[in-house]
Amino acid sequence: MHAEPPRLSALIQALCRLPGIGKKSAQRISYHLLQRDRDGARSLAAGLTEAMDNIGSCQRCRNFSETPICDLCLSDKRDSSLLCIVESPVDVFAMEEAGYKGKYFVLMGHLSPLDGIGPQELGLDKLAAYLAGSSGAEAGGEVREVILATNSTMEGEATAHFINGIVQRHDIRVTRIAHGVPLGGELEYIDSNTLSHALAGRREISE
């Protein structure tokens, strides 16, 4: 059989580790880079190293940050009476797109005892400290509403439920984002669980 240069095979294998990239795409990408975009490959290598070496977690909200406290936490243009709890940094991105203007707390996962992910791994002690306003600096204390925006999966729901228990100890309002029919969704194609949620969460129409 054909002997690929060993470093080419190594590159293909490294690319295969990326989510959503199979053997075929990895091959295509490698050949493309070698044939047409060696500069791109080098800048990607530099970008990867730079990012891995310099991006850590914000000490307050646990989101990705290059500084000890992230820009979002430091910003005084955000409503610090609102704290939105999400599972991962991508969700922060999604919430921003949706126009949310408060602060965040990023769990970096969800409760999953079988995988050894408990309250400690999700930084829930940090969250408690945040809410108590004792997490150092000018954080917390002022939080008046916690919005649970974990995913609508079994694990996400369990996590939301668990966090609810923590927040209830403080004098803070807790809300969960609404579940229902997505905009543009047709009833015919919505699963029955979602529909029953949408039904239970129906609201008065005010003129």
Place this chain on the structure above:
Amino acid sequence: MHAEPPRLSALIQALCRLPGIGKKSAQRISYHLLQRDRDGARSLAAGLTEAMDNIGSCQRCRNFSETPICDLCLSDKRDSSLLCIVESPVDVFAMEEAGYKGKYFVLMGHLSPLDGIGPQELGLDKLAAYLAGSSGAEAGGEVREVILATNSTMEGEATAHFINGIVQRHDIRVTRIAHGVPLGGELEYIDSNTLSHALAGRREISE
């Protein structure tokens, strides 16, 4: 709007340059690497650099190689009376899968005058030298059949036609891989050009 850490944005942009990777996948990959596979990211960065710095072209067949002459060209287990001409290294891979056992010449592209790709860029002078057996070392000379396996596109056909002209100057047989109905293909779904090729290339069934 949300301020991503600048190095994260830079990484996402570098990933977007890869073929088949859009903004969304790039984001997903970056977050995945940061959150769960920093080692993978570092080994990918190393792999990229290693590959770009060490993989060049074989001086004889122009395929990717870490050595001046590639393993395939040096191998004495390959039939050196057969020379298969392909457009790119991926095609070498495909031919190997198909069980081809001869030697190769890789054009690294196809004739495309509008993009400034002429005979020179495809190394056709090298090919002529190869065929004349004068490309140094123990190459060529012994080639008795050139198989044109460029793609079955307009550019591929034009390239094949052009190379045919070069090979004809030597006393060497030139063949083109067959075009026709792919195995498992149903006539109903085959385009008419392919079908007319298949018809024109029909062969006697010998018992």
